[in-house]
Amino acid sequence: MDFQLDGKIALVSGADSGMGRETARMLLAEGARVAITDQSRQSLDEALHELEHLGQVAGFVADVTKDDDVSAMYAKVEASLGSPDILVNAAGITGAQADFLDIGDDGWLETLNIDLMGAVRMARVAIPAMRARKWGRVVLFASEDAVQPYIDELPYCAAKAGVLALAKGLSKAYGGDNVLVNCVSPAFIATPMTDKMMAKRADERGTSVDEAIASFLDEERPGMVLKRRGRPEEVAAMVVFLCSERASFINGANMRVDSGSVQTL
Template identity: 55%
Template sequence: MDLGLKGKIAVITGGDSGIGKATAKLLALEGAKVTIIDKTSENLQMAAEELRKSGEIFTVQADLTQSKEVEAAKEQIIERFGTVHILVHAAGITGATGDFLELSDEEWYQTIDVDLMATVRTCRAFIGAMRQTGWGRVILVSSEDALQPYPEEIPYCACKAAILNLAKNLSKAYAKDGVLVNAVSPAYIATPMTDAMMEKRSKQLGVSFNEAIDSFLDEQRPHIELKRRGKPEEVAAVIAFLCSEQSSFVVGSNYRVDGGSVASL
């Protein structure tokens, strides 16, 4: 299937690893000119070296919790490419975890700043260019946690639910301008974020990394019918479709890539 992405200008936050990196590779292979944004220069350059085997990759270092840095990133990208057609916002953190009654305001604010407000900042920065060209795709990476929350991750869950609401609102605001906004909600994907979770679990339980994964699936994610972690490439494939010409009648939707983890309709 021709996704119609040749020559499109794509921006991917969190593009140095996990879902963001897998998406950058796939879009580059489809002929898009891809910019990956992340906070750490060393990680960006390592990812870019690998991704350039697939196509044109540009890197921009930026802290998405800082509005000035997001604006500076936009200016660099517009200066190089002239416009932006696609935004995939995949950056995020697990954030503060634990008993709700013990979480401080500061822990809440940190998670909100990185997971929700960074999404707001990047959308605010790049949607304008898409409106000017009359063609755009925005894909916000949410989570199964937005629909099926877990008490030990309440700040993260709340932010991911807010991202779904943000995607729906933006879809209603800008579809008339040719900018189609959608969300993707993965569950338990093999990324550095879940690697860190499983490393912590393996130490707590005194078991191997793989045993930690198996016990987590049994005890915490029993509705993942495929009984494994998802692959970043499996999420990237859905995102690539939503970036494409083939998704021209898809707007304001949430695509769950969760192995069946969300137990309800």
């Protein structure tokens, strides 16, 4: 299928690894010019080394918790590639994990500042030029946790619920300008984030990582009937579709890529 992305300019945050990097890879394969951004110059350079053979790609360091950083990064993207037609915000952290009563304000604020306010800052710099051109695609990463919260990571759940509300509000505000805003909600994807989670679980239980994954699926994610972690490319495929002209009538949606983890309609 031709996604009609040839020549489009995309900005992908959190693109140094995992789902963000795979999204950048697929956008390049579809003919888009891609800017990737993250906090680490080293990890960005590693990603660029993997991606540069696929097309025009550039990397820019930015901290999504800092408004000045995001604005400066966006200006560099405009100067290097042009004004982005597409924004994919994949930057995020698991954040503070503990019983609710044991998590202080610092844990809450750090998680919200990255996972929710990072999306706010990225959308704020990208949407004006999209509106002016009457064409834009914004895809924000939410999570299964946004609608199916888990008691040991409530800051993350609340932040991702905020992302869903943010995307829905933006879709209403700017859909009339043909700036379409949607969310993708993955569940338990094979990324560096879940690698660390499973390594910790294996260490605590004295098992192998594979056994830790199997027990996590059985005990914590019984709705994931495929009984495996998702692959980054399975999420990226949905993101790229939402970025495309083929998704021209989808606005304000939350697309779950979760193996059935969310056990409601």
